[in-house]
Amino acid sequence: MTWPETLRTGWAAVRGHTLRSLLTVLGILIGIAAVILTVGLGLGTQQDVSRQISALGSNLLIVTPGSATDAEGVRGGFGTGATLTRSDAEALASDVSAPDVGAVAAEKELSLAVEADDTNWTTTVVGTTASWLDVRSRTVASGEFLTDEDDATGATVAVLGATTATELFGTTAVVGRQVTIADTAFTVVGVLGTAGASTDADLDDLVVIPLTTASDTVSGGLDRTSVSTIYVQAASADQLAAAYQEADQLLLNLHGITDADGADFSIDSQDSLLSTATSVYRTLTVLLTGIAALSLLVGGIGVMNIMLVSVTERTREIGLRKALGAPPWAIRRQFLVEAAVLGLAGGVLGAALGILAAAVLPSLLGTSVVVSGAAVGGSVAVALAIGLVFGVYPATRAARLAPIDALRSE
Amino acid sequence: MAETVVHPVARAAGAGGPVIELAGARKTYRTGSIEFEALRGVDLAIGAGEYVAVMGPSGSGKSTLMNVVGCLDVLTAGTYRLAGEDVGELDEVELADVRNRRLGFVFQQFHLLPSLSAWRNVELPLVYGRVPAAERRERAVAALERVGLGAKLDNRPGELSGGQQQRVAVARALVGEPALILADEPTGNLDSRSTDDVLALFDELHAQGRTIVLITHELEVAEHARRIVFVRDGRIQSDEVSPR
Secondary structure (H helix, E strand, C coil): HHHHHHHHHHHHHCCCHHHHHHHHHHHHHHHHHHHHHHHHHHHHHHHHHHHHHHHCCCCCEEEEEEEEEECCCCEEECCCCCCCEEHHHEEEEHCCCCCCCEEEEEEEEEEEEEEECCCCEEEECCCCCCCCHHHEEEEEEEECCCCHHHHHHHCCCEEHHHHHHHHHHCCCCCCEEEEECCCEEEEEEEEECCCCEECCCCCEEEEEHHHHHHHHHHHHHHHHCCCCCEEEEECCHHHHHHHHHHHHHHHHHHHHCCCHHHEEEEEEHHHHHHHHHHHHHHHHHHHHHHHHHHHHHHHHHHHHHHHHHHHHHHHHHHHHHHHCCHHHHHHHHHHHHHHHHHHHHHHHHHHHHHHHHHHHHHHCCCCCCCCCCCHHHHHHHHHHHHHHHHHHHHHHHHCCCCCHHHCCCC | CCCCCCHHHHHHCCCCEEEEEEHHHEEEEEECEEEEEEEEEEEEEEEECCCCEEEECCCCCCHHHHHHHHHCCCCCEEEEECCEEEEECCHHHHHHHHHHHHEEECCCCCCCCCCCCCHHHHHHHHHCCCCCHHHHHHHHHHHHHCCCCCCCCCCCCCHHHHHHHHHHHHHHCCCCCCCCEEECCCCCCCCCCHHHHHHHHHHHHHHHCEEEECCCCCHHHCCCCEEEEEECEEEEEEECCCCC
């Protein structure tokens, strides 16, 4: 029996019992749809996270204050101390002590109310230097960014994010207007280009002012010399590892720490942030994949069950085919193909359901689902393989039937 | 008609080598500890172009004989040569091939596949004989025309009368040009008109030189054959040329 014949017979047998075949492949269908969605959610989340992280800038190391140890020797958690200072950032920017570091931007982040005319808006006030624009990969939509001169003189100038400008003035054409932060009047010199919203923060809702001004005029107090974050940009992607080493050594020396475990700061790369963020989703993915695998197993057993029923129902047909000269392998192949057609049908329907759900889910859940061709192709292949594997036993039983017994059965 | 009993082997030899040659054929079935001897030493030779009816009461062994002759079952002892080939030496796959090339079956229950059209049913032996698709269709159509069903090619068995279904089955038995057509109670499920119809078809096939072995328990049916072999208790009781 040739392949086209076998395929035609297999397809006819499946189509002859449409409802039964559909119910049989339901398990496989659900399993495959789940696999495609799981992979799609994982990829989508990863894409979202990496988009957020790359929005920070490129080739970045992010230095944050570490745990502080107080006078009684009690060590606080990470982020409790105010251990990073502006001079740390300046040392990192030095070409001599850190040759692989390209640019450095220290950030002092404050959450403050900003007033304009009659409007009041609480937002993030970032004190930083001129290098911030490049290091954070941002652009200026109108006006100018802060200059080194502004920082040196502690000028009361501000650059607004688009959202902040709109909230305060109802427009982004605000260069030359006045805003008041902590009772100090600032002149708006520029508006940032939009960077888009990430899920946890609006990157366009901020006010950027010179670091000196932020420390001396706005913040004040004991905290004035500290900075919240130092962004260190490696000179190139290849120099990222070297820049990390240099930054680590330099800060340990500056802080007089000999034991690396006692570091009062931490340095993250975008990769390490990415892997932390995705590890949570990976756990979820493993769980969902387990459920999908279970569903596929149940689906496979369903296929085997219905194939055994089919062999029993068609005992006379098998006997006749054998009497007409079908060798055992032809009978085995016929039933294997039938099981494979069932598996494949489940796979294709499941893939269709998965793709459909991937199109609908993002608008319901607010997460992206990326349908990958590899996941679709792979899972359809798996469905086909399940049909084949679970078809082996029924097909072998059919092939072993003795023709006379089979012919005589009622 | 002066002809009486003729020794079968002598007769077959006269027709240029027997199609069927059974010697000392024994078949024992074992169910647990109980043994049942269905065939107790059968010698039988059927030559090319013969039309032979095998008769006998239920339990006489005629069904077993039919299964053995049809290569659906193998002997416990003795030899069976089909068209000169010793079938006892063959494995399952080779037996399937022998059934495909040498034999055409007609069954009491027709055994047509209900989901296939008439010509698709008829082409089945050719499918397993690896005949190309175009030739299969051509030969299946010719066989159906031969049995007078040229107008029912695309009808499914359910749309045909019992007599028509059996004629489709005969077409299926013919299509592979087998050495032997083996019919097991072919009229057992048919009314008298259809019975006459199918038997007339066998007569025609015989007239064209086909070798036919027909198993029946009805004398009127057996009388269409030129030679009647009577089986009883696993042995051949009589073997004579029909007086017709």
